[in-house]
Amino acid sequence: MKHRVGLAYLSSLALVLGCTQPVASGGFEGEVGLQMYSFREDFKKDVPGTIEKIKALGFKEVELAGTYGMPPEAFKKLIDGAGLVPVAAHFPYNQLRDDIESVAKEAKALGLKYVGCAWAGHKDPLDEKQTLEIAGVFNRAGEALAKHGLRFFYHNHGFEFQPHGDGTLFDLLMKETKPEFVAFEMDILWVQFPGQDPVKLLEKYGSRWELMHLKDLAKGVKTGALTGKTDTRNDVALGTGQVNYPAVLRAAKKAGVKHYFIEDESPIVNEQIPQSLKFMKTVKLD
DSSP, rough: TTTTHHHHHHHHHHHHTTOOOOOOTBOOSSSSEEEEEEEEEHHHHHHHHHHHHHHHTOOOOEOOOOOOTTHHHHHHHHHHHTTOEEEEEEEEEEHHHHHHHHHHHEEEHHSEEEESSSOOOOSOOHHHHHHHHHHHHHHHHHHHTTTOEEEEEEEEEEEGGGGEEEEEEEHHHHHSSSSTEEEEEEESSHHTTTTTOHHHHHHHGGGGGGEEEEEEEETTTTOOOOOOOOOOEEETTTTTTSHHHHHHHHHHHTOOOOOOEEESSSSHHHHHHHHHHHHHHHHHHO
């Protein structure tokens, strides 16, 4: 009885999505995964039911955002049972800095390939000194995780684009982190919102981008703020906002991005994710 409403909802979603619809000719051909944080409110109410929802939507690869009070092994069992592949997860900056072995232990229990950080510890505004400290933490974390067969990455969040020299502090972070130990995940909204160009950053840093968050920023929203914060209602279905997705996806393919995850932080995520999935199946890149 517990999951019946959710399954009825999913049946209607299948009609909206056209789940059997083939990818458009000349379209995006990669695997589209999900950042599970998108369904954080659903997870608080029903962990197994939410995992069923993700499966029914047609996702295979997932990026984790905690285990919602469950032991990692138990959460992994639910994911495995749904046929989902846990590729990556985000961990707190302080844990990565102070207790990397506990991170490695949990990541291995979850069967992850990547371990990431989505919000570096800092005081606003970010400055050069803090950026160098963060780079050091990332290099050490990446080297330690590599010994466990895990790849470390950093997820940009907008505040890193403070001007610095001829570029930004994000450029400094790229320069000061070691490619063999630190990869990057581009969150497209958190490039667009601070007033940066996702295509140019993909072209500039190429293979350092190994993962991507597929997000769109509502039309009309002013860009240029470096706070790393915006109203979640500004997170809109892919293809309906400011981002030039055909150009971004072409550049991402050329850069060699390996994993793509839809992340939707909006209050109407249950409406928008089906729209975003449909967009990814029909978007033309030619």
